[in-house]
Amino acid sequence: MLELLTEIISRSPSGRITAEQFMDIALYDENKGYYMVPKPKIGCNGDFITTSNISDIYGRAVAKWYFRQTQERGLPSHVCEIGAGDGRFASAFIDEWNKLSGDPVTYFVKEESPYHKGLQSSLIGARVQQVDSLEELKPFCGLIFSNELFDALPVRVVEKQQGRMMEVMVAMESGELKEEAVPLEDPSVLSYIRENGLKLKENQRLEIPLRMIGLISSISEMLQKGIVLTVDYGYTDEELMDPARKRGSLRGYSNHRLIEDFLRSPGKMDITSHVHFDSFIREGEKRDLKFEGKYRQDEFLLSCGILEDLLNHDDPDPFSAASRRNRAIRQLILPSGMSAAFHSIVQTKGLGEG
Structure with a gap:
């Protein structure tokens, strides 16, 4: 990977890349990129955990929610x-849907990673x-779902230095990657x-999520009528400007x-960055995605x-199925668990409200 980056940076006229x-x-990168190589990323043996890896409860809960919609x-x-990872969410969603409805769900997956495509094929086939492209689904009616997708999109990086807006670039020096700040000029x-x-303060750094x-x-172009449910972690504009997040x-x-x-x-x-929630909502509104709520x-x-899935039981075994299920529910909803970090943003299009 370092050789590839060295080659690409050396070919750049400025000797640096964004x-x-x-x-x-x-x-x-199709051969060496983190998401592309055949290596576990999610779960205990990977680098991070998602809600779908805690339990099938999450996928089943969203299935109930969309069935009601x-x-x-x-x-x-x-x-x-979009970005279905190892397919566990889809598997849980479909299993629950089949319990709720006699009308089978038509479930599409847009996935970049060949490794994850293979895992999905094994699990949900x-x-x-x-x-391969969202355009294939135009005009789409239904639910568009993503979980921890937007935080993984590449971003630009800016920083205010000596009263001037600079862009943080990536260069090479003595065979090692380094940051290099240049005057910000990109319109x-x-x-x-x-x-x-x-409005950045002196020495404040910020990611710019053009992607x-x-x-x-x-998403808006492909969606004719339906709901967009986006689950991710992020900050409001006010939180972005908090001095505690200066870097x-x-x-x-x-x-x-x-x-x-x-x-x-x-x-x-x-590599991740927090989603700019307020900008996300505003950009959706500009493109006919009506904001319904952030939760x-x-x-x-x-x-x-989800509380309906709690099981009453007298089994003292903490590793019993009922105990594990109840523990997973608590982990998903208690403030000390994952609930404080993640938000669900609901947007709609073509539903005629307002």
């Missing part, structure tokens, strides 16, 4: 999951349809900062450890009726 370009290569809003039993980045009213805007546009949120994860230097191990660790994970799951 953080976005670096992340593209480190995460998505189909009944109340006349939506079809069509689902498109013919129960889902793989698509797209400048426009994002201006339109979102982001987020592109993906929101693609931004771009970081790596390896073996469940946080790595502050995003350049440390390209291709060998996950903490516990709020959303409680509205899905």
Whole structure:
């Protein structure tokens, strides 16, 4: 990977590349990118844990929620999951759907990683349809779902230094990757900062998620009528500007450890940044995605009726199926668990409200 980056950086006229370009290569290079190589990323043997890996409860809860939407809003039993990982969410969703409805769900998956495609094929096989592009599904009616997708999109990085806006680039020195700040000139980045009213303090660093805007546009273009449910961690504009977050949120994860230097191990660790929630919502509104609500994970799951899945039992064994199930529910909804970090954003299009 380092040889590949050295070659690409040396070919650049300026001798440097953007953080976005670096992340593209480190995460998505078809031969050496982190998400592309055949290595576990999710779960105890990987680098991070998602809600779907805790229990099938999460996928089943969302299935119940969307089933209710189909009944109340006349939506079809069509689902498109973008970035389905190992397929556990899809498997749980489909299992629960089949209990709820005599109308089978048509489940599409858009996945970049060949490794994850293989895992999905093993787990859910013919129960889902793989698509290479969202455009294949135009015009789509139904639910578009993603979980920890937007935090993994490559971002630009800016920093205010001596009163001047700079862009943090990636260069090479003595065979090692290093950051290099240059005056910020890109009109797209400048426009994002201006339109979102982001006023950086001295030495403050911030990620600029231009790819987020592109993906929101693609989702809106493919969706004719339905709901977009986006689950991720992120910050509001006010939280982004908090002095405690002065160095931004771009970081790596390896073996469940946080790595502050995003350049440390390209291709060998996950790289993420917090989603700009307010901008995400505004960009959706610009593209006919009506914002319905942003909910903490516990709020959303409680509205899905997750407490109905708690099991009354007298089994003293903490490893019994009932004990494990109840423990998973608590982990998903208690403030000390994952619920404080994750939010569910609900957007709609073509449903006629308002």
